Amino acid sequence: MKRFQIATIMTAWVSALFFSFVIPVRAAETPPGESASAQENLPVYTVRFSGPGLIVYADPALPQAPTAVLPDQTQVQIIEGPMDTLARIRVCGTEVEGYVDMRFLKRADAIVEDYDLYTYEEMEEDIRQLQARYPGLLRSEVTGTSADGRNLYMLTMGAENALHHILVHAGIHAREYINPLLVMEQLEQCLDYYDRGQFLGMRYRDLFADTAVHIVPMVNPDGIAISQFGEAALRSPELVQMVRACYAYDVAAGRTKYPYEVYLTRWKANARGVDLNKNFPFGFAVNVRATQPSYAGYCGLLPFSEPEAASLGAVTLRYQPSVIINYHSMGEVAYWDTSESRYTEINRGFSAYMLSLVPYRRMGSSGATGSYLDWIYSGDTPVRSITFETGNVECPLPIGQYPKIWVQHGSVLQSAAWYAYTGL
Numbered sequence: 001m002k003r004f005q006i007a008t009i010m011t012a013w014v015s016a017l018f019f020s021f022v023i024p025v026r027a028a029e030t031p032p033g034e035s036a037s038a039q040e041n042l043p044v045y046t047v048r049f050s051g052p053g054l055i056v057y058a059d060p061a062l063p064q065a066p067t068a069v070l071p072d073q074t075q076v077q078i079i080e081g082p083m084d085t086l087a088r089i090r091v092c093g094t095e096v097e098g099y100v101d102m103r104f105l106k107r108a109d110a111i112v113e114d115y116d117l118y119t120y121e122e123m124e125e126d127i128r129q130l131q132a133r134y135p136g137l138l139r140s141e142v143t144g145t146s147a148d149g150r151n152l153y154m155l156t157m158g159a160e161n162a163l164h165h166i167l168v169h170a171g172i173h174a175r176e177y178i179n180p181l182l183v184m185e186q187l188e189q190c191l192d193y194y195d196r197g198q199f200l201g202m203r204y205r206d207l208f209a210d211t212a213v214h215i216v217p218m219v220n221p222d223g224i225a226i227s228q229f230g231e232a233a234l235r236s237p238e239l240v241q242m243v244r245a246c247y248a249y250d251v252a253a254g255r256t257k258y259p260y261e262v263y264l265t266r267w268k269a270n271a272r273g274v275d276l277n278k279n280f281p282f283g284f285a286v287n288v289r290a291t292q293p294s295y296a297g298y299c300g301l302l303p304f305s306e307p308e309a310a311s312l313g314a315v316t317l318r319y320q321p322s323v324i325i326n327y328h329s330m331g332e333v334a335y336w337d338t339s340e341s342r343y344t345e346i347n348r349g350f351s352a353y354m355l356s357l358v359p360y361r362r363m364g365s366s367g368a369t370g371s372y373l374d375w376i377y378s379g380d381t382p383v384r385s386i387t388f389e390t391g392n393v394e395c396p397l398p399i400g401q402y403p404k405i406w407v408q409h410g411s412v413l414q415s416a417a418w419y420a421y422t423g424l
């Protein structure tokens with residue numbers, strides 16, 4: 001099978017918009033059981049997010065000659081691959097075979113489901129189920145506890161003593177809770193393809209043996225509970241009072257004009273009113289926008305005062321990842337540099353590589369304000385990093401934004417691991 005570039009298949013997908021018909025998939029004419037037995041053990045996948053339909057190619061080197069176009073909900077089995085983003089499939093109950101972009105397939109019995117509100121409880125349950133389905137491939141660790149008593153999870157896929165480490169985190173800002181769903185689904189996909197998939201010529205199993213992937217899927221679970229369910233989500237009466245005090249301050253300071261319930265949906269901070277992405281030491285308390293606890297922009301009294309930031313910092317120091325992916329929303333832009341970064345040069349190549357996969361607009365650098373990125377770029381460990389701002393409408397992003405986000409980011413984990421592995 002030829003290596004197939006992601007950009008090429010994206011172009012093919014876009015070109016499918018111009019197909020005005022769907023090639024019908026005929027039912028199998030062979031007697032039942034003849035070729036079905038060999039596929040019985042293969043999981044079934046469902047086509048999704050394909051818009052006008054998912055194109056099946058007989059030969060991926062000739063993308064102008066589609067074999068079929070599969071509407072969403074078509075069920076298929078992967079009979080080879082995926083290699084990069086390309087999987088050889090057979091349509092269930094038919095003889096139709098060919099190559100498709102694996103990002104438009106989701107296991108029919110997937111554990112991580114696309115919920116409008118991907119909650120802390122859902123994530124906890126998904127972690128438990130993923131560990132049960134993929135024994136030995138996924139480790140889960142509680143690295144701290146939030147003020148409202150929620151676990152701060154760190155998941156590791158790959159060898160603890162791997163040569164290379166990458167770190168992916170999401171949900172540091174509460175209202176950006178679509179990204180925990182994204183990283184959990186990225187994780188499930190890599191686990192699913194662990195023994196079958198290849199990326200740029202490397203088997204997933206070999207790639208992750210040398211490059212451990214650490215995921216902090218929900219940095220700020222208390223804040224996410226507030227954004228999703230309001231103050232009723234909080235267990236601690238003291239924290240409810242704290243949130244109400246934040247609202248009083250933000251109203252008095254002219255920082256919000258929303259009624260309380262809407263204000264809470266736009267919450268970014270943790271339950272103590274600290275913006276976790278301002279709670280890191282480098283540039284701490286510079287350009288503060290809020291001088292006391294608030295839904296957004298307050299840095300806290302001291303760097304690492306918040307368990308969520310301290311926990312993410314400790315994970316970073318423990319593994320010294322050479323590649324770090326930060327997920328935020330919104331804007332479809334990417335931050336890659338800061339004006340005081342020690343690692344601008346190594347990040348030029350890395351950011352160009354990531355932006356060749358995820359076509360977001362590159363943003364310029366600015367001065368340090370105590371963010372996580374400011375902090376890792378000031379450290380002694382050379383690190384490549386990019387911050388993706390997913391979605392193009394106001395947060396919290398509705399689930400209708402998710403299909404595009406998934407297709408954009410459906411191979412970011414593999415790409416980041418491969419980059420760390422090659423040590424470029």
Ligand SMILES: [Zn+2]
Nearest residue numbers: 173176328329
């Ligand atoms: Zn953010």
